[in-house]
Amino acid sequence: MHILAISGSLRAASSNTALLRAAAVLAPVGVVISLSTSLAELPYFQPGNYDEPGAPAVAAFREQVRRADAVLFCTPEYVFSMPGVLKNALEWLVPSGELYHKPVAVWSASPSTTGADQAHAGLTAMLRVMEAAVNEGAALQVGQVSGKVNAQGEITDKELAESLRTAVAALAQAGNTTNSAYQATQGIQT
Numbered sequence: 001m002h003i004l005a006i007s008g009s010l011r012a013a014s015s016n017t018a019l020l021r022a023a024a025v026l027a028p029v030g031v032v033i034s035l036s037t038s039l040a041e042l043p044y045f046q047p048g049n050y051d052e053p054g055a056p057a058v059a060a061f062r063e064q065v066r067r068a069d070a071v072l073f074c075t076p077e078y079v080f081s082m083p084g085v086l087k088n089a090l091e092w093l094v095p096s097g098e099l100y101h102k103p104v105a106v107w108s109a110s111p112s113t114t115g116a117d118q119a120h121a122g123l124t125a126m127l128r129v130m131e132a133a134v135n136e137g138a139a140l141q142v143g144q145v146s147g148k149v150n151a152q153g154e155i156t157d158k159e160l161a162e163s164l165r166t167a168v169a170a171l172a173q174a175g176n177t178t179n180s181a182y183q184a185t186q187g188i189q190t
């Protein structure tokens with residue numbers, strides 16, 4: 001079971017990326033979580049423009065998403081929205097459809113008490129339009145994140161660590177169910 005983790009923050013000291021790294025450590029046996037390549041490598045989305053210099057980065061990103069059993073997003077909020085770099089990345093997946101029926105979970109984190117709720121709602125809505133299988137049971141909004149992650153990117157809040165663990169397990173379960181259903185349609189026995 002492989003979960004691709006995509007952070008909406010480009011900051012080296014990002015709390016959102018720290019949550020995804022912590023999730024990789026807390027994941028149950030048999031669940032591997034890896035971070036996607038930086039979204040900053042992707043060119044700006046233009047419909048139909050697949051011959052531009054950034055095309056290899058787009059192809060590599062699409063392949064990472066295609067190969068994942070499930071995708072875990074964690075996003076900050078800028079001016080009440082998800083960061084443009086994350087929306088841009090998702091726009092590249094619209095025509096190629098890698099997220100179609102893919103189990104996904106939306107996490108968001110912010111130093112404010114809101115837990116980046118507007119970005120969370122916007123990202124969830126976009127993923128629904130793309131017909132990803134949004135897993136509500138694996139969703140998380142983390143408010144006041146600055147007091148819950150230390151300078152080394154470690155989770156210092158026990159309740160948060162437990163929430164991450166539960167959410168990852170829910171997403172992994174969704175990924176396993178989807179895999180089993182797919183294998184049944186293909187006549188594959190495990």
Ligand SMILES: Cc1cc2nc3c(=O)[nH]c(=O)nc-3n(C[C@H](O)[C@H](O)[C@H](O)COP(=O)(O)O)c2cc1C
Nearest residue numbers: 009011014015016076077078079080110111112116
């Ligand atoms: C230009 C700008 C706009 C922001 N707007 C919001 C916002 O609307 N809501 C919010 O909760 N935080 C907002 N923030 C704070 C971000 O949530 C904060 O920078 C956060 O740490 C970014 O996540 P990261 O640690 O993963 O990089 C804003 C920050 C900046 C620089």
